[in-house]
Amino acid sequence: MPAAADALDWLTRRCDGELGRARQLVDDLKSSPPAEALDVLRRWNDVAIAMANASSVSSLMAEVHPQQPVREAAEAAMQRVDAYSTDLGLDRDLFDIISGVSRDGLDAAATRVLDHALRDFRRSGVDRDEGVRARLKELAEQELLTGQEFGRNIREDVRTISVTPEQLDGMPQDWLDAHPVGEDGQATVTSDYPDSVPVRTFATDRTTREAMAKASLNVGWPANDAVLQRLFALRAEHASILGYGSWADFDAEVKMIGQGSAIKEFIDRITELSGDSAERDKAVLLTRKQQDIPDATDVISPDVQYYSEVVRREQHSVDGQLVRTYLDFGRVRQGLLDVTGRLFGLSWRPAEDAAVWDKDVTAYDVLRDGARIGRIYLDLHPREGKYKHAAQFDMVRGVRGAQLPEGVLVCNFNRGLMEHDEVVTLFHEFGHLIHHVLAGDQQWVGFSGVATEWDFVEAPSQMLEEWAWDADVLATFATNAAGETIPADLVHRMREADDFGKGFQARTQMFYAALSLDFHTARHEDLTARVEQLQSDYSVFPYLPDTHMHTAFGHLDGYSSGYYTYMWSLVIAKDMFSAFDRRDLFAPAAAQRYRDRVLVPGGSRDAAVLVSNFLGRAYTFDAYAAWLAE
Structure with a gap:
């Protein structure tokens, strides 16, 4: 470039x-x-x-x-x-x-x-008459334009709040240093992840957290409300012309789940499985909140991340700000390369000849057994106009004898100390990048890279998250300014603390999944009112008034009706991880078998076959259910 x-x-x-x-x-x-x-x-x-x-x-x-x-x-x-x-x-x-x-x-x-x-x-719709084919062409063009408008509105709508230094009590010092107070006596905080996530996690002032939550949940409002209505209508007509009952039926046909009706069944199954755990952990949050606000009767959005952090600190002896001191961005990035290289038999060589689009972007050639098999680009910090979330993008899809795969990791991390959740996200997204490169030696481009059914693509990335929670793995790169390695007992407590809330997190995911499904199976004049109802039906946390989370929910474009795929993939990921020895996550036999039987084949076989080839059996819910019940 x-x-x-x-x-x-x-x-x-x-x-x-x-x-x-x-x-x-x-x-x-x-x-x-x-x-x-x-x-x-x-x-x-x-x-x-x-x-x-x-x-x-x-x-x-x-x-x-x-x-x-x-x-x-x-x-x-x-x-x-x-x-x-x-x-x-056509x-x-x-x-x-x-x-x-x-x-x-x-x-x-x-x-x-x-x-x-x-x-x-x-x-x-190639087998339809000329008039129908012409309309399908119009619909496809309008769907793309509308999706682009939706994403552009999210990228360009950065919200800000202004707060006094007192309203930022509890924030880490390095974060405060990066947000100096202006001449008006206030600091400006944006809705971008490096600002909003720490504020919602550490700020002791509830009004600050609520202002930050509302800023984040209102990105894209009101413009994207009308954009989404157009997008849903276009997709509904598209599916109807082709003879499907809904867009969800059309979309699910080429996924592991097979049918749109099965999505609702899956959502309800996870909702039931996670119910007891969700209510139990929410009660812990409420009890802790009542120590600060005795007359509190519920836990709402601005409270969840903050009191989850408080509970982990007070009841599990895990201080997120202490954990951050071991997670310097530069060391984490290098540690990620070292860990994945060791795990999958790869090495990373700086690509000095790579032309990049921004000074923050770094490039590496990927080598296996000394031979170059692809190239990766890491674009990991926020900037104006950039994609706001975290994702892997293709640059080149690998084709045997024609072109090597090139992939790009796009994230929005702080340049200094990282939250551990950010480290987990980095490992997750890098899992997609590994998949793209390892599966890039294909004769047929349609099977190259992350080309499996779309409700399986998250499973390999969710698998790699496990390495970000292992004490021995973290010990290879997580050190503080004094050079001290993160203590193993702290990592164990972090893992125990992370288990807190997994039930209500599952219910929140099912709220998002139900929303993406419902918006593609029924028409609603008031999308915000429907969001509020669905949140009441699936999440254990109530709707935050005067917010419109759907207008910033970027997955409604790319994933459309299929947001359930994150949890579907997690069920499979937990099952695949059961084949690894938790006492030694670098043990070569399981890692190589997983690499060669799940990642390398790309889309050349159905996902269920890939998993069966690795596990020696069909996947089940057992490992996920056991994890949820722990």
């Missing part, structure tokens, strides 16, 4: 160049289809490679580039790529060529490519 000054020109040439190559490949395929079935699929694979190259870079740059004109150009490029992708899915001549491929002589991988291609053509 070139220097920032040339980025706009490079982006246009890169995306439009790959898009032009895809068009030429399609024209050639249609004008002179190969006689051999395998040759047809190979040509189709070349088209998919070009489309992936164009879409990966445009979707990344739209979220991370520091220059607004480049972000806008990337969004425009995404629109061109998406429009042509829609055209391909191209009857192209469909006739692919559907005419004989299965005779194809191996299992090529047969899977063919099956997926035909499935995707059908789901695009």
